[in-house]
Amino acid sequence: MINEYDSQSYLSAIGGTAYIVDSEYKINSIGHEGWNSFATTNGAPELTFEENIVGTSIFDFITGDKIKEFYKQIFSDLLSERKRSASVIINCDGPTVQRNIHLSISLLSMTNTSPYYLFQAIGVSENMRPPIDFLDKKLVHKALAALKDVPILAICSFCNLVRYPVNSNEKTGNWITGAEYYQKGGETGVKLSHTICPHCYDEH
Numbered sequence: 001m002i003n004e005y006d007s008q009s010y011l012s013a014i015g016g017t018a019y020i021v022d023s024e025y026k027i028n029s030i031g032h033e034g035w036n037s038f039a040t041t042n043g044a045p046e047l048t049f050e051e052n053i054v055g056t057s058i059f060d061f062i063t064g065d066k067i068k069e070f071y072k073q074i075f076s077d078l079l080s081e082r083k084r085s086a087s088v089i090i091n092c093d094g095p096t097v098q099r100n101i102h103l104s105i106s107l108l109s110m111t112n113t114s115p116y117y118l119f120q121a122i123g124v125s126e127n128m129r130p131p132i133d134f135l136d137k138k139l140v141h142k143a144l145a146a147l148k149d150v151p152i153l154a155i156c157s158f159c160n161l162v163r164y165p166v167n168s169n170e171k172t173g174n175w176i177t178g179a180e181y182y183q184k185g186g187e188t189g190v191k192l193s194h195t196i197c198p199h200c201y202d203e204h
């Protein structure tokens with residue numbers, strides 16, 4: 001176990017939202033200041049309570065099998081020392097804002113203990129844009145209530161492109177922006193399925 005005082009002063013000293021994950025992928029400690037402002041701006045005030053976070057698996061916060069595999073690959077690359085640290089730009093869009101986050105994951109090797117991973121997330125850009133309704137959970141919920149068969153819209157967790165049309169597969173669909181989706185008459189009542197588009201897959 002990392003000494004509580006040491007990890008807290010360390011996590012507060014580095015920028016952005018910083019947290020440490022143990023070898024079982026459970027959140028071990030969080031930098032209070034960065035985490036609280038992140039949770040508040042993302043409309044998740046319940047996440048500002050440390051007891052709701054510490055001990056939780058980070059995989060509880062990651063949606064989509066392909067994305068989970070992606071993170072597992074990063075952990076195994078770090079553990080085998082193929083990489084010292086890994087970084088990735090993640091798209092973290094809200095309904096009216098396009099937001100990119102730079103996430104870096106590094107291995108903290110310590111003598112006589114299992115390894116820990118340091119996560120550091122820093123916002124790199126934020127641009128307002130016309131609303132993309134399928135990113136608005138309340139609107140989607142309303143639209144879904146009227147439907148029997150819920151169409152599935154695949155969305156790339158890295159660049160936020162979506163696969164058009166709904167219910168298409170890797171062979172039949174084309175990756176387009178959220179704005180283009182609505183230009184083509186796309187609907188809001190869709191269930192998002194988080195995955196990685198071919199372009200981002202090749203890049204990472």
Ligand SMILES: [Zn+2]
Pocket residue numbers: 156157158159160161196197198199200201
């Ligand atoms: Zn992508």
